[in-house]
Amino acid sequence: MDALITGAGGFVGNYLVQELLHYHAHVGATKLPKEYIKCKNCDILDMDLTKEYEVRKILELYKPAQIYHLAAQSSVAVSWTDPELTIDVNMKGTLHLLNAVRSIENYTPRILLVGSSEEYGYLKNTCPVNEQETLHPANIYAVTKACQNMIGNIYAKAYGMDVLMVRAFNHIGVGQSPTFVASDFVLQIAEIEAGLRAPLMRVGNLEAKRDFSDVRDIVRAYRLLMQNGHTGETYNVGSGSAVSIQELLSILLGLSTESIIVEQDAAKMRPAEIACIQADIQKLQAHTGWKPEFALEETLQTMLYHERRNFGIL
Ligand code: GDD
DSSP: OOEEEETTTSHHHHHHHHHHHTTOSOEEEEEOTTOOOOOSSSEEEEOOTTOHHHHHHHHHHHOOSEEEEOOSOOOHHHHHHOHHHHHIIIIIHHHHHHHHHHHSTTOOOEEEEEEEGGGGBSOSSOSSBOTTSOOBOOSHHHHHHHHHHHHHHHHHHHHOOEEEEEEEOOEEOTTOOTTSHHHHHHHHHHHHHTTSSOSEEEEOOSSOEEOOEEHHHHHHHHHHHHHHOOTTOEEEESOSOOEEHHHHHHHHHHHOSSOOEEEEOGGGSOSSOOSEEOBOOHHHHHHHOOOOOSOHHHHHHHHHHHHHHHTTOO
16 A cells, blocks of 8 residues: 555545645545545545554555554544544554554555644744644643654654654635634525525634634645655644734625624634744755645635535525
């Protein structure tokens, strides 16, 4: 097998599968039994990362040359309500993967561990942030991804494994769960336009600034890093610019056919929040030549178009 994607049943995985199929003959995609992957030309495999024997069985059977490790509990919001699951999947799951690789004789795949910009945590006047910045994770999700990064680093150095790490900044696109801000706002607008909800949008903190990319740009960066990234190194993957959630909301409201009132919902505010998260992407660009191809407005427009179609209003 040329490449295996763990957690391919999630939002990003579906895009990464399509990206890799342009370049590789044999792509594998693991998912949880309840998940669905749209892919005719790849091996779809059920694998629960929390079960070490399942991970080992698949690696022994297919020995993929490249492993894109996406599988994770990826919601910051869910990590506040289910910290234990977040730790089990994101930390122990990564250990299961790395230990399974180590246990197989004469097997040295290249492994890309997907982490998060959340690892940086409380940043004081470091917007944009580069990979050298000290980590101050501010929630359990962020802690688990920071640990994953450190574990990857240790396995690369101590055991000579070909592991590299990314810190992905916010990425959005069609198919993302409405637990994330852009999909949440897009869904609310489509429901309003379809007459299923009053013209009132509920929002959380609009002051936070985040670095949003189109998921298609993000998966292209992962592929390029797998090709050209350096072992044991960490790379920021983001657009390199930050917008406030208010700006994101304004773009979407400008695209809507309805006049919508915005109301803050206390339930959508987080117990702790980082003011600005923006990527310094000099290292990514120097090592891969990657550049974003999709503008934020274009991505939001595409998301709204698809949601309107889902509601039969196009
Ligand atoms: N979800 C949501 N819903 N967020 C809102 C809302 C709302 O109605 N209103 C404002 N926000 C704010 C959140 O408080 C946060 O500051 C920002 O919008 C982005 O929230 P999310 O889209 O939920 O993403 P996230 O930043 O918490 O986490 C995502 O990005 C990380 C990278 O920075 C996830 O994709 C993580 O997996 C990823 O690591």
